[in-house]
């Protein structure tokens with residue numbers, strides 16, 4: 222029986238410590254990372270240099286490709302949008318931008334005609350889980366191998382993670398394949414963040430510099446679920462990332478049937494939400510929507526305030542989504 226150990230790496234503290242734990246176990250393993258196209262350069266650097274610092278295996282990148290879905294959406298728009306009453310100018314604007322850019326995050330949003338949100342968090346599955354599954358896990362299972370997927374999750378992080386077992390058989394979507402898939406969570410009982418960093422330091426790996434800037438999580442930069450204070454930090458230290466999101470907001474809005482799309486859900490800011498509800502009440506929401514009023518710049522301005530007297534977070538405290546339960550987004 223072939224046994225394949227696969228460690229998912231994101232450039233964050235937990236997955237890096239998991240990679241180091243795999244080295245300590247002395248087992249041969251492969252390390253994989255999913256390129257979302259929305260990572261900070263420091264994260265690419267951290268992932269790409271991990272093998273040089275530790276002597277472990279080089280991390281293999283996988284990347285989603287939405288060319289086929291975008292082509293399908295073009296066909297659908299050409300055939301159906303006008304039939305569904307979408308104004309002709311919106312149809313031609315959508316067709317003008319609906320071409321693959323090669324950036325997985327942007328292409329996913331072009332295909333969907335919207336950005337992901339906490340309630341519709343399709344990004345994790347489409348950008349991280351599926352590309353690793355299709356490019357690494359499924360091909361191994363197709364050979365009859367037993368695959369052990371190492372995931373850097375800790376019970377102390379959330380209520381949902383507290384109940385996860387350290388070792389778990391995963392069936393379901395791979396039932397058609399001869400191999401067997403298990404998940405192994407070697408950090409489950411590691412209590413503190415300091416302990417996590419200490420594991421990596423034993424192997425000469427310093428924390429991703431983004432933690433030094435005050436960011437609590439490393440993954441997409443920023444994540445759609447980032448905390449209010451983190452968004453303010455991104456703007457303060459990396460304004461070019463906000464510019465990029467502003468451009469993405471304009472492009473994805475063109476591909477949207479409603480004519481607008483925002484990276485962050487505007488309900489995060491009570492003031493913006495009230496303005497939006499008022500426009501809806503008077504029946505002018507679609508007509509008067511503008512990215513100046515509801516887009517990323519406005520959200521950044523809100524992120525710098527204590528508006529409402531609370532340090533309100535875009536990120537719920539117990540971030541118990543499927544992706545984070547599986548350690549796909551740190």
Ligand code: SF4
Nearest residue numbers: 344440441444445550
């Ligand atoms: S890090 Fe955030 S934006 Fe990126 S895939 Fe995960 S949930 Fe989505």
